[in-house]
Amino acid sequence: MIRVAVTGIGRMGGKHASNFVKGAVANAKLVAVCDTDEKVADRFRANYSGVATYTDYDEMLEKEKPDAVVIATPHYSHSELAKKALVRGISVLVEKPITVTVKDANSLIATAKAHPEAIFAIMYNQRSNSIYARAKKIIESGRLGDIQRASFTITDWYRTQYYYNMGGWRASWSGEGGGTLINQCVHQLDILQWLLGMPERIIARCKTEGRNITTENDVIAMFCYKNFDCVFTASTHELPGENRFVIVGSKGTLVITRHKAVCKFLRMDEKQVNARAKRDYGNREDKKYDKEYMFYGIRNYLTDALYGQQCNILRDFVAAVGKKDASLLRARGEEGVNALNIINAINMSAWKGKEVTVPVDPEEYDKMLAEKIKGEKKIK
Numbered sequence: 001m002i003r004v005a006v007t008g009i010g011r012m013g014g015k016h017a018s019n020f021v022k023g024a025v026a027n028a029k030l031v032a033v034c035d036t037d038e039k040v041a042d043r044f045r046a047n048y049s050g051v052a053t054y055t056d057y058d059e060m061l062e063k064e065k066p067d068a069v070v071i072a073t074p075h076y077s078h079s080e081l082a083k084k085a086l087v088r089g090i091s092v093l094v095e096k097p098i099t100v101t102v103k104d105a106n107s108l109i110a111t112a113k114a115h116p117e118a119i120f121a122i123m124y125n126q127r128s129n130s131i132y133a134r135a136k137k138i139i140e141s142g143r144l145g146d147i148q149r150a151s152f153t154i155t156d157w158y159r160t161q162y163y164y165n166m167g168g169w170r171a172s173w174s175g176e177g178g179g180t181l182i183n184q185c186v187h188q189l190d191i192l193q194w195l196l197g198m199p200e201r202i203i204a205r206c207k208t209e210g211r212n213i214t215t216e217n218d219v220i221a222m223f224c225y226k227n228f229d230c231v232f233t234a235s236t237h238e239l240p241g242e243n244r245f246v247i248v249g250s251k252g253t254l255v256i257t258r259h260k261a262v263c264k265f266l267r268m269d270e271k272q273v274n275a276r277a278k279r280d281y282g283n284r285e286d287k288k289y290d291k292e293y294m295f296y297g298i299r300n301y302l303t304d305a306l307y308g309q310q311c312n313i314l315r316d317f318v319a320a321v322g323k324k325d326a327s328l329l330r331a332r333g334e335e336g337v338n339a340l341n342i343i344n345a346i347n348m349s350a351w352k353g354k355e356v357t358v359p360v361d362p363e364e365y366d367k368m369l370a371e372k373i374k375g376e377k378k379i380k
C-alpha cells in the first residue's frame with residue numbers, strides 16, 4: 001500500500017484527497033494532508049477524522065514520512081514544495097503548471113534527476129483522453145503524411161469576474177504567474193507539443209478583455225515549426241467558445257473537438273495528386289478519402305463525473321510509485337517544462353511585440369516577469 005499525502009487541499013487538492021479516501025485509487029492510502037490555511041485544514045479535519053492534518057508541510061513530511069506527495073497549491077510554491085519531498089526520496093505528483101518560469105522548472109528537474117529513487121510526475125490529465133493518445137499514434141505512424149498546417153482554438157474555458165474574485169492568487173503576475181495561458185491553456189499547450197513537438201519560434205499578441213484582472217485572458221499566437229506553422233487561439237471570456245484542434249497533413253486531416261474527432265485519410269498523398277494532375281482543379285478520384293471517427297466514450301464521461309479526469313493520473317502515479325517504474329506515467333514531471341517554455345515564449349513575444357525563439361532566455365524572462373509584478377503592485 002502506497003502511503004500518500006496531499007498538500008494544498010483547496011478546490012483541486014480537496015478533490016484528490018477525497019478520491020484517495022473514497023478508495024478510487026487502488027493500492028493507495030491517504031495518510032496526511034497539509035494546508036497553510038488553518039480554516040481549510042480544520043474543515044478537512046472535521047470531515048475526515050482518520051487522516052492526519054497539518055498546516056506545516058515540513059512537519060508533515062518529517063512526521064508522516066509518506067511514500068508520495070501530491071502538490072496542489074498555487075503555482076509559485078510548486079517548485080519549493082516538490083524539491084523538499086524529492087530530496088527526502090519522496091515521490092511527487094505536481095499539479096500543472098510544473099511551476100511559473102523555465103528557470104525555476106529547470107532547477108526542480110535537476111533536483112528530480114538527482115533523486116531517481118523518487119518518481120516525479122505532473123498532473124496533465126488531458127493526456128488520459130484516449131482521443132489525443134490515438135491522434136498521437138496516427139501522427140507518429142505517418143498516416144497523415146507530412147504535417148502542413150495546424151490550428152488549436154481553445155475558447156471554452158469560460159471564467160467570470162466572480163471566479164477571479166474568489167481566490168487572491170488567481171489571474172495575477174504576482175500570485176499565479178500569468179492568466180489564461182498558465183492556468184487553463186497549459187493543458188492544451190501540453191497536448192499540442194505532445195502531438196506536434198516543440199515550435200522553433202513564436203509570435204503572439206495577448207490582451208485582457210472584459211475582466212478586471214492584470215493578466216491575459218485573450219491570446220492569438222503563431223507557432224513556427226521547421227516545415228509548418230500552427231495558429232493558437234485562446235480566450236476565457238467568450239461564449240459559447242470552442243475546443244477545436246485541426247491538424248492537416250499531406251495524406252489526411254484530423255479535426256479534434258471536445259469529445260470527438262473526425263479523421264479523413266486521403267487515398268493518395270496530395271503531392272502525388274498534384275504531380276499527376278492533368279487539369280486545373282484535380283479530379284473526383286483524387287479527392288477520395290476514408291473517414292474515421294473517434295469518440296470520448298460513455299465510460300469516460302461516467303468515470304469523469306464520478307472521480308474527475310485527474311483521477312486517472314493519480315492511479316498511474318500510484319502504480320508507478322508502487323512498481324518504481326516511471327514508464328507507467330502518462331506524463332513525467334520533466335515534460336512539464338515544454339508547455340511552460342511555450343507559455344514563457346508567448347508572454348515574452350507579446351511583451352516585446354515581436355517574434356521570439358523557443359526556448360526564450362530564462363534569465364531575461366525572469367527579469368521581464370519581475371517588471372510585470374512590480375507594475376502590478378503599483379496598480380494595487
Ligand SMILES: NC(=O)c1ccc[n+]([C@@H]2O[C@H](COP(=O)([O-])OP(=O)(O)OC[C@H]3O[C@@H](n4cnc5c(N)ncnc54)[C@H](O)[C@@H]3O)[C@@H](O)[C@H]2O)c1
Pocket residue numbers: 007008009010011012013034035036037040057071072073074075077095096097123125167183310
Ligand atoms: N488538473 C486540473 O484540472 C486542475 C484544475 C484546477 C486547479 N488545478 C491546479 O491545482 C492547483 C491548486 O489550484 P486550486 O484551484 O485548488 O487552488 P485553491 O486556491 O482552491 O487551493 C489551493 C490551496 O493551497 C493552500 N496553500 C497555499 N500555499 C500552500 C503551501 N505552501 N502549503 C500548503 N498549502 C498551501 C491554500 O490555502 C489553498 O487551500 C494549481 O496548481 C492549479 O493550477 C488543476
